[in-house]
Amino acid sequence: MDIPHDLIVLERAAEEQRARLAGLEGEEFDAQHRAWREAVQAAQAAFADHATVSGQTTEGVERAVKRAVRQSEEDPAE
Template identity: 50%
Template sequence: MADIPDELIKLERSAVEAHAKLPGLDGEAYDVQWKAWRTAAEDFQAAVTAYAAREDVAMSRCEVEQVVKRAVRHPQPEG
């Protein structure tokens, strides 16, 4: 797997965790959590865009996003 910054992993984890809290909520509680999820997702997307724009990064923006999401959602066992 490509060497990706821990910060991108943390931001995606935050977005995934915020999204996981949505089911079962309604009304104002849902609205508050939805905004938290949206903010976390926007922060992740902005960080991916900035990282992919660096001259020392050979992957496209899409590839960076896919690698990070795969690492968070389907972690490989260490060993």
């Protein structure tokens, strides 16, 4: 499956927002949690749109995007 770059960017942004939750508490945590949820919702909406246009399932698109993100983060020297 050919994964559009914008879907990869959205998934990475959601993961970055999730990672920023570490160590936060109280209002800071709540604010960051909202930012993460918004990023996830944006990514999921884009996955659904791409699935509709390409005739695939949303779940299949999401799996493919997550796999592409993981593979792009792997160090080929390891």
